[in-house]
Amino acid sequence: MKIAETKQETRKIVKEWKKQGLSVGLVPTMGFLHEGHESLILKSAAENDKTVVSVFVNPMQFGKNEDLEDYPRDFERDCSICRKAGADLIFHPCPQEMYPADFFSYVNVDRITEGLCGSDRPGHFRGVCTVVSKLFHITTPDRAYFGQKDAQQLAVIKKMVQDLDFDLQVIGCPTVREADGLAKSSRNTYLSPEERKAAAVIHRTLEYAKEAISQGQRDAGELKKELVSRIEKEPLAEIDYIELVDGELLQPVKVLKKPLLIAAAVRVGKTRLIDNYFWE
Amino acid sequence: MKIAETKQETRKIVKEWKKQGLSVGLVPTMGFLHEGHESLILKSAAENDKTVVSVFVNPMQFGKNEDLEDYPRDFERDCSICRKAGADLIFHPCPQEMYPADFFSYVNVDRITEGLCGSDRPGHFRGVCTVVSKLFHITTPDRAYFGQKDAQQLAVIKKMVQDLDFDLQVIGCPTVREADGLAKSSRNTYLSPEERKAAAVIHRTLEYAKEAISQGQRDAGELKKELVSRIEKEPLAEIDYIELVDGELLQPVKVLKKPLLIAAAVRVGKTRLIDNYFWE
Numbered sequence: 001m002k003i004a005e006t007k008q009e010t011r012k013i014v015k016e017w018k019k020q021g022l023s024v025g026l027v028p029t030m031g032f033l034h035e036g037h038e039s040l041i042l043k044s045a046a047e048n049d050k051t052v053v054s055v056f057v058n059p060m061q062f063g064k065n066e067d068l069e070d071y072p073r074d075f076e077r078d079c080s081i082c083r084k085a086g087a088d089l090i091f092h093p094c095p096q097e098m099y100p101a102d103f104f105s106y107v108n109v110d111r112i113t114e115g116l117c118g119s120d121r122p123g124h125f126r127g128v129c130t131v132v133s134k135l136f137h138i139t140t141p142d143r144a145y146f147g148q149k150d151a152q153q154l155a156v157i158k159k160m161v162q163d164l165d166f167d168l169q170v171i172g173c174p175t176v177r178e179a180d181g182l183a184k185s186s187r188n189t190y191l192s193p194e195e196r197k198a199a200a201v202i203h204r205t206l207e208y209a210k211e212a213i214s215q216g217q218r219d220a221g222e223l224k225k226e227l228v229s230r231i232e233k234e235p236l237a238e239i240d241y242i243e244l245v246d247g248e249l250l251q252p253v254k255v256l257k258k259p260l261l262i263a264a265a266v267r268v269g270k271t272r273l274i275d276n277y278f279w280e
Numbered sequence: 281m282k283i284a285e286t287k288q289e290t291r292k293i294v295k296e297w298k299k300q301g302l303s304v305g306l307v308p309t310m311g312f313l314h315e316g317h318e319s320l321i322l323k324s325a326a327e328n329d330k331t332v333v334s335v336f337v338n339p340m341q342f343g344k345n346e347d348l349e350d351y352p353r354d355f356e357r358d359c360s361i362c363r364k365a366g367a368d369l370i371f372h373p374c375p376q377e378m379y380p381a382d383f384f385s386y387v388n389v390d391r392i393t394e395g396l397c398g399s400d401r402p403g404h405f406r407g408v409c410t411v412v413s414k415l416f417h418i419t420t421p422d423r424a425y426f427g428q429k430d431a432q433q434l435a436v437i438k439k440m441v442q443d444l445d446f447d448l449q450v451i452g453c454p455t456v457r458e459a460d461g462l463a464k465s466s467r468n469t470y471l472s473p474e475e476r477k478a479a480a481v482i483h484r485t486l487e488y489a490k491e492a493i494s495q496g497q498r499d500a501g502e503l504k505k506e507l508v509s510r511i512e513k514e515p516l517a518e519i520d521y522i523e524l525v526d527g528e529l530l531q532p533v534k535v536l537k538k539p540l541l542i543a544a545a546v547r548v549g550k551t552r553l554i555d556n557y558f559w560e
C-alpha cells in the first residue's frame with residue numbers, strides 16, 4: 001500500500017493504473033477510521049482493481065464553532081486499517097495542499113442541502129461538495145463509496161454527480177452499528193461512558209419508527225411527535241432535528257410513503273450525533 | 281467529423297479515443313461561429329490528436345432580461361466551419377440534455393466574478409462555470425481553448441480549474457478582429473450599419489490606453505478618465521463599465537503595472553459589446 005501526500009503523486013499513481021486498464025474505487029474519509037469506513041474499503045476492494053482511501057479532515061466543511069481542532073486523528077492506525085481492508089493507496093494531503101492561499105472556487109448543491117444538517121450547519125455541504133469534487137478530479141474513480149449513516153451527504157453527492165456529469169458511480173453502504181445499535185462514528189469517541197449509554201436512544205427511536213411504519217402508521221406529524229417524545233425522555237439527549245422527508249429531494253412529507261428518510265441529529269452532551277432510517 | 285447530441289454518445293466516442301492514447305482538445309462555444317472560434321479550433325486541432333467543439337447556447341449564463349431567445353444560431357454553418365477547421369466531433373445537446381428537471385447543482389468562483397461583467401450580470405459566471413464543468417466532465421479534454429476577448433471568463437475558468445483540480449490545461453487565444461479593430465463576436469450581428477461603425481470606438485480607445493501606458497502613464501484614475509471621455513464622444517455608445525484591474529485577481533488598481541487588464545463593456549444601441557487590453 002502506498003501513501004501519497006501530494007495531488008501530483010496521487011495523480012501519477014492513478015494514471016499508471018488507468019493506463020493498465022485497471023478500475024479504481026475511492027473511499028473519501030476524514031480519518032480516525034472505524035468499522036464503518038472499513039466496510040466501505042472492503043466493498044471497494046472487492047469491486048475494483050485498485051482502491052484509494054483519502055484521509056483528510058476538511059476544514060471547509062466545519063463551521064466556526066464546530067470541532068475542527070478537536071476532531072480525532074490517528075493516521076498510523078488509519079494506515080493499518082486501510083492496509084488490512086485492502087486499500088492500495090492512501091491520499092493524505094495537508095490543508096495547504098488542498099486549499100492554497102486565494103482559494104475561492106466552490107461546488108454547491110441547492111435545495112436538498114437546505115433542510116436537516118444544512119440548516120444547522122450553513123456552508124457544511126458546500127465544503128463537502130467542493131472537497132469531494134476535488135478528490136474526484138484528483139483520483140478519477142470509477143466508483144466512490146459513502147456511508148448511508150450520512151444520508152443527506154449521500155443524497156447530495158449523488159445529486160452533484162448526476163447534475164455535473166461526473167463520470168462515476170456513487171455507492172451508498174449500510175451503516176455499521178455498535179452492539180446496542182449506535183451508529184459507528186469517529187465522534188463517538190467524544191462520549192463519556194454515561195453519554196455513550198444514553199446515545200443508544202437514537203437508534204432505538206428510529207427502530208420504533210420502522211416498526212410503527214411496518215404496522216401501518218402513515219401520518220408524519222403523529223409519528224414525529226412520538227419520536228420526539230421518545231428522545232426527550234433521555235435526559236442527556238437534546239434534539240437538533242428529527243425530520244421525515246421524501247428520500248429523493250429531502251422535502252418534508254405529511255403522508256408517509258416510500259422512499260422515505262427519517263433523519264435525526266441529536267446532541268448527547270456536547271457531541272452531535274446523526275442517524276437515520278431509510279424506508280425504500 | 282461526427283455530431284453527437286447526447287452526453288452518452290459523446291462520452292463513448294471520447295473514451296474510444298482515450299483508450300487509443302489520443303489527446304483531446306475542447307473548444308466550448310455557443311455556436312454562430314466566427315473567425316475567433318475558428319482560430320481556437322485550428323489551434324486545438326494543431327495541438328491535439330482529436331478536437332471536440334461544443335455548440336450550446338447555455339441558458340444558465342443568461343440573465344432574465346438578456347438575449348437568450350434572440351441569440352443568433354446557424355448550426356449548419358457552424359458544422360461547416362468546424363469541419364474545415366479540423367474538428368473531429370461536435371457536441372450539440374439540447375437544453376433538456378444538459379439541464380433536466382430538478383437541476384440544482386452549481387459551480388461558482390467568488391471574488392474575481394464580483395466586478396466587471398459579474399456586477400452587471402449576476403449569476404452569469406455561475407452559469408459559465410457550471411456548464412464548463414459539465415463539458416469538462418463529459419469530454420475529459422487534455423486542453424481547453426477560450427478566447428482572450430472574454431478576459432474575465434478566461435480568468436474565472438483558469439481559477440476554477442486550478443482550485444477544483446481539473447486535470448487539464450486552459451489555453452487563452454488572442455482576440456480576432458475586424459479590419460477596423462472591432463473584436464469578432466457573435467453579437468456583432470445585432471449591429472445596424474451605423475452602430476457597427478460606431479462600435480470601432482471600443483478597440484480604438486483600448487489602443488489609446490496601450491499607447492499611453494507604453495509612453496509611461498501609470499496613473500489608473502487619470503487614464504480611466506481619458507478612456508471614458510473618448511468613448512463618451514461616440515453618441516451611439518454607452519459605457520457599462522471600463523475598469524483597470526490587476527491581471528490575476530481582477531481587483532481595481534491605482535498604479536498601473538503588469539499584469540494589467542483594462543476591460544470595457546459598452547452598449548452600442550441595444551447591443552452589449554466587450555473588449556479588453558491585457559498588459560503582460
